[in-house]
Amino acid sequence: MAQQTNFSSSGSEPKPEDSAVVTTKPAPEPLKPFSRFALGGGIGIGGINLQAATNLNRYSNVRVSGNVFSYTVNDISTNGFAANGNLAFATMGASFDYYPWPMHGFRVSPGLLLYNENSLTASATVAPGESFTLNDVDYFSSASNPIRAKAKVGLNATNPALTLTTGWGNMISRKGGHWSFPFELGAAFVGSPSFKMTLSGTACDFQGANCVNAATDPSLQHNLQAQIDKYKKDVDALKVFPILSIGVSYNFNIKPR
Secondary structure, rough: OOOOOOOOOHHOOOOOHHHHOOOOOOOOOOOOOOOOOEEEEEEOOOEEEEEEEEEEOOOOEEEEEEEEEEEEHHHHHHEOOOEEEEEEEEEEEEEEOOOOOOOOOOEEEEEEEEEOOOOOEEEEEEEOOOEEOOEEEEEEEEEOOOOOOEEEEEEEOOOOEEEEEEOOOOOOOOOOOOOOOEEEEEEEEOOOOEEEEEEOEEHHHHHHHHOOOOOOOOHHHHHHHHHHHHHHHHHHHHHEEEEEEEEEEEEEEOOOO
C-alpha cells in the first residue's frame, strides 16, 4: 500500500495576499505653458496693488501689475509758503518671475515699468505782508497782490523704466495649490525727479517798497531757479523708487494640464 507523505505548510509558496503592497504618490505632472492663470491684490508703497500672472514653464511666470494711490495733505509750511499738496501714484508694469527652485516660493523678477504717472503737486500762498525765502534771500508778499506758487515733482523721468525685485510666494504654485500670499521687495529705476515751480503776485522788500512782478523779475527768477535746484537735490534719491508690497492671489486652470 502506498504511503501518503504530508508537507508542512511552512514550506509552501507565499500567497499573493501575504505580500505587503507598497504604493508611492505620483509626482505632479508638469504644467503646460499658459495652462494656469492667477489674479491677486494687495497693498504697498505704491498704494493698492492689482496683479495677474500666467505660467511659462516649470521655472518661470510672466506677470503684469498696477498700483494706484492718492493722498492730499494741507497746511504744509516751508520757507514762508503755506502749501496744500497731493501725492498721486499710478503705474503699470510687466515682470518675468524666475523661480530657481520651482517647489519653493523664492523668485527674482526683472521687468519694465511701462506706465508711470507718479507725482507730487502743490499750490501755495504767502499771506500779505509775510516774508518768504528764495535762495537765502528774503522777500515780502504784497498786501495788494499776494504771492502765489504752484509746484510739481515728477517721479517718471525715465519711461519706460527698468525694475528689479525679489520676493517670496508663487502666484501659480508648482505644488498644485490655489492660494498664495506673495511678498515683493525691490526698486524701479525711474531717473532723477523733475521739479517745476512758478510764482505769481508781487514781491517787495521789508518796507513794502521796491516791489516787483514775481513772474517776470530777472533777479527774483534767478533766486527761484537756485531754490529749485536745491529742492531737486533733496529729492534726487527718489531716482531709485522703492517697491514694497504684500498681498494674496488665487490661481485656476485655463486649459488642461
